[in-house]
Amino acid sequence: MTNGLDVLRSGLLTENLILLQGLGVYALTRYTASIAQAWKVGSTMLGAMITGALGLWIVELLAIPEYLGFISCLAVAAFAAWLWQRLIGLEVSLSDGLLDTALLGLLLMLTRDHITGYMGMVYAAGAGLGYLAVLLVIAYLRNQLELAPVPKAFKGVPLVLITAGLLGMVLLGFKL
Amino acid sequence: MSKLIDGVFRQNPVFRLALGLAPAIAITTTAMNGLVLGLTTAIILVVAALISAMLTDAVPKTARPVVHLGVVAVLTLGAHRILLGIDPQIVADLGIFLPLIVVNGFVLHSLERTNAPVEAVLDVVGKGLGFVGALVLVGAIREFLAYGSIFGAALLDTRLPLFALAASVPGGMVILGLLLALYNVVTGQGGELND
Numbered sequence: 241m242t243n244g245l246d247v248l249r250s251g252l253l254t255e256n257l258i259l260l261q262g263l264g265v266y267a268l269t270r271y272t273a274s275i276a277q278a279w280k281v282g283s284t285m286l287g288a289m290i291t292g293a294l295g296l297w298i299v300e301l302l303a304i305p306e307y308l309g310f311i312s313c314l315a316v317a318a319f320a321a322w323l324w325q326r327l328i329g330l331e332v333s334l335s336d337g338l339l340d341t342a343l344l345g346l347l348l349m350l351t352r353d354h355i356t357g358y359m360g361m362v363y364a365a366g367a368g369l370g371y372l373a374v375l376l377v378i379a380y381l382r383n384q385l386e387l388a389p390v391p392k393a394f395k396g397v398p399l400v401l402i403t404a405g406l407l408g409m410v411l412l413g414f415k416l
Numbered sequence: 417m418s419k420l421i422d423g424v425f426r427q428n429p430v431f432r433l434a435l436g437l438a439p440a441i442a443i444t445t446t447a448m449n450g451l452v453l454g455l456t457t458a459i460i461l462v463v464a465a466l467i468s469a470m471l472t473d474a475v476p477k478t479a480r481p482v483v484h485l486g487v488v489a490v491l492t493l494g495a496h497r498i499l500l501g502i503d504p505q506i507v508a509d510l511g512i513f514l515p516l517i518v519v520n521g522f523v524l525h526s527l528e529r530t531n532a533p534v535e536a537v538l539d540v541v542g543k544g545l546g547f548v549g550a551l552v553l554v555g556a557i558r559e560f561l562a563y564g565s566i567f568g569a570a571l572l573d574t575r576l577p578l579f580a581l582a583a584s585v586p587g588g589m590v591i592l593g594l595l596l597a598l599y600n601v602v603t604g605q606g607g608e609l610n611d
Contacts, residue, residue, distance in 0.1 A: 262442025262585040339519040348512040393600035401593030408586025
């Protein structure tokens with residue numbers, strides 16, 4: 241169980257997908273304009289990540305040849321994202337982040353590091369929670385900064401990236 | 417010609433449209449990484465745009481995104497094989513960011529706007545060059561700050577790096593954020609437009 245908790249914690253903190261691995265930055269800049277939007281996108285991705293890990297487990301049980309690994313990851317990611325978008329009622333097109341780099345990146349990392357089965361799902365849950373938490377924190381900070389006298393050139397994406405970078409530096413401390 | 421120049425500067429995918437930020441942050445720890453990933457992405461985009469433009473009339477509008485994804489996936493697999501043949505170390509350095517070209521927002525957004533083949537190719541060539549330029553610039557700055565070198569050539573004779581965090585993802589976010597703000601100052605555009 242401790243091992244499972246460690247895996248969950250690493251997905252949430254020390255290997256945070258957005259802040260420490262640079263995956264899902266598109267969502268960070270596009271879907272953090274409001275807390276409600278961040279919650280919807282983050283929870284969609286949390287569900288998709290866990291479902292994606294379950295899908296990878298099934299793919300492994302089906303003994304699909306290794307050279308089809310990338311295609312199967314892509315298919316599983318697309319299905320998981322589509323399913324959770326339908327369940328949560330999120331309207332996002334393919335080019336607008338239906339297939340987020342964080343989702344496909346996570347599945348590729350799970351395959352690369354041979355983390356499958358129950359552990360893969362626990363890691364995906366940690367990664368998804370970390371993703372959701374970052375979107376919510378950035379959305380909250382953007383809300384707070386709305387009335388702050390931010391220079392025009394820094395408004396929008398530059399400020400989001402600098403804020404996220406500083407948060408990521410804090411998380412780096414957990415790796416030491 | 418104006419489309420080409422627009423793609424490089426006025427409509428730069430990274431600095432103006434804020435697309436393809438994940439590779440621009442995660443993989444550009446060195447200028448060489450930025451160059452290789454940028455060039456690979458740009459070549460895949462140009463070929464995919466040409467194929468998509470030729471298929472435009474044959475494929476219904478609703479099915480186009482899936483076709484684009486399939487075309488880019490096949491081209492990415494091909495690029496992976498070619499790079500593996502040239503230098504396996506490059507593939508190892510790029511890690512999962514090479515296959516992630518498939519879901520690169522910059523690639524998928526650009527393909528959505530493809531029209532006539534010639535126009536489409538000119539448009540994506542400009543944007544592709546802009547993407548390569550942006551990744552090389554970010555990579556060169558980060559490599560200089562973190563290791564005191566550019567493209568592996570040592571420029572500073574120092575044991576302590578200027579800013580070691582530049583090689584980390586959070587450092588990359590801060591540097592890219594500052595570059596985006598600088599771009600906004602130079603072009604007189606507001607950051608909010610990038611939202």
